[in-house]
Amino acid sequence: MNTQPNVVLILADNLGWGELGCYGGGALRGAPTPRIDALALEGTRFLNFNVESDCVPTRSALMTGRHPIRTGAIQSVPAGLPQGIIPWEKTIAELFSDAEYATAMYGKWHLGDKEGRYPKDKGFDEWYGIPRTTNESMFFDSIGYDESIVEPPYVMEGTKGKPAEKKELYDLEMRRKIDAVLTERSCEFIKRNGNKKPFFLYVPLTQLHFPTLPHREFEGVSKHGDFADSLIEMDARVGQIIDAVDQNNLTENTIFIFASDNGPEYRRPWRGSAGMWTGTYHTAMEGALRVPLIIRWPNKILAGKVTNEMIHVVDLFPTLAQLANLEMPKDRMIDGLDQSQFLVGKQEKSNREGFVYFIKTELRAAKWRDWKMHFVWEVEPNAGANHLETPYLFNIVQDPKEESDVNSTQGWVRGPIRKMVINFQNSLKEHPPIPPGAPDDFQPK
Template sequence: MNKPNIIFIMADNLGWGELGCYGGGSLLGAPTPRIDGLAKQGLRLLNYNVESDCIPTRSALMSGRHPIRTGCLQSVPAGFPHGLTRWEITLPQLLSSEGYATALFGKWHLGDIPGRFPSDRGFDEWYGVPRTTDESEFTTTRGFDPDVVDTPYLMEGIAGQPSVNVKAYDSEARRLIDEEIVGKSIEFLIRNSRAGQPFFLYLPMIHLHFPTLPHKNFSGRSAAGDFGDSMMEMDYRVGQIIDCVDELGIANDTILIFCSDNGPEFREPWRGTAGPWSGTYHTAMEGSLRVPFIIRWPDKIDAGRVSNEIVHVTDLFTTLAGIAGASVPTDRPIDGVNQTEFFKGADKSSREGFCFFLKNEMYAVKWRDWKYHMFWQPEVNDMRGKLESPYLFNLKRDPKEQVNVSIHNMWVLGPIRKMIEAMQASFQKHPNIPPGQVD
């Protein structure tokens, strides 16, 4: 069988409740017809789960490992060691070994020093943001001193060559970046499709991360200000990729994924929504864990299917590697499980739950319809501390996580305790890489 192409589009800080197909869209003043249409063509997950922050989620996708293992615990300023060490084996490295052309256009955030740029870590080519999008505000912030903090740059690189600065990443560049990276993505798709080359396109978009600033062509298009305008631009950009794939006639040979890396933005004036779930990213609430996920693979994945089965971001590493014929590493714990059969129509996911960490602490555990909180932080910067008697919620009956039912459901602690102990035992056998570890 020919190896399928893989396109992985990941929005930045798109909440569960913001797209039309997840209950938002026109209701919020920002229709999303292209992504809603994509959902009708494939599988839409209601229980796709990510990590707490940009770096943790991206590291989990690229390595198949929880960030507590890799030391990728949080965003840090430029110039400080961060991201994946070179010991980690990345998804594009596995796909490259199977003959895939690989490219990243967008936000990397997993290393900004030679040896850790995307073109050093399995991507043939890349263009975009090496760190975080909020740096685009630096140069227009009162008191910014370029002698103390380097001016942020958009960068590009080719495998085997040094990555280089292209232009300053400022507020104007922020408005244009998604147009640029989609344009480069389309050129990559056309080039490799015409060459008959299987490809992996990783398109981590910049919307809707703050500052959430739309392209001028979308300014005023929504009924929800800059944030809604940016939502509509994001939908349009995803539509451009869909149209390119369809016009090239490669849809049946292409796995197309659209998802988010984190729960919704919470910073004023850019605030998103997680719909029925409480909380935003940087918490262990369902509004942080659950985000949109849509996968289209015609003739392999049924159109219009919806599932509430649990899938975790680490599973994409294992699943996509398996579909491509690559073997995942066996010399380290890989947390992702292969979800190919589930995606293709099996009723049940290959996982029942997972442990969730914020930085170095295990904050919560999900198992089936249950959520077990050991720390309580319902909102960002509203830390109530470690719980002497952990909370337990049933997420189907109580999606807002408001009614602690632990005293009536002590049996649930059995399987949850097994998950916790298995994770802790693996830490003993395979010590975690500390944050800031040098190569």
């Protein structure tokens, strides 16, 4: 048996806090999620897992352990324009590959759509999925769509060392089918590699991103519409991958992670739920920052534990590196904190007390312990950002909806938050960020 742990990392797309049964949704959302709920009982469920503002920045943070303000991967960019992370960035997949892990990614990349920036160029032995985003599947039915101006979106396939290939057109029917294909390939990869060498499997599913359309096999099962059908499908796909691990006798030696990339969609009719929190992605509200995270590793990570200790998506990079004995890059600023001792129960507290929160290049908020300070106030995306002369301060334990400014009664908190912000801003001066759209040969100073 391999002594190094396998890692399976499933990332849902636009899955809000309030959707899963184990986070207060499930049947209340018209869609029971028994497989993910069971996973939560077999592992640790995190109540204070924080991400970036939307798809691209979170995926960059996950892959590099660096806030997107450093990597330049700060927003979704249309096809044909410079985007993603430059080749200089070192991904977690590259760390695993350097340690002779088998690596695969099946799903949505969103960190580069040209040779040199595809997943197969950034540490993954094999990749099947979409280079950008799911809403492109709507192009074919859009008024005035001109294929001579904007190239049709494709599902793509790539193998390390070879050019990526266009496979199926990513139209609305393929949008319905794709998570089934991603899951099938994931299960086959687990079976193929499980008893040969350790593996790192990254499965960024496409549900529940808009257009939120279920596979035809799940259409109508909830009796509550496409969104609930899609949530039921997502739960079933996660269950299939869990079964592949368990049925191949890999449970004990596999770190199984399920998370989301950001808070829920705000557009109707695909709007999701952030549960007890306010807001959607593309805002600095708690409903944008907090998303589900469940980690199972039998006899290493406590089963049935629920924690409100603060974790950030950048922390997964150094934490997995420590757990799998990978060599970390030493020539760049890593924002993530190693949480391995906390995860395995050797310390009670997380190593993280706070973080800064940018949307694109603008500092929007900072979170520290039980408080959050907003420098820019925007509850709904594109509703008009209010740049505050005096920042709002909320105690998010006493006031999870972020409705009552406590500047006057708990104003002492402004000091440590301001110091945290200043320290981060100084680190940007010491380690200048990579500008968005930087060419492949850009070298940070």
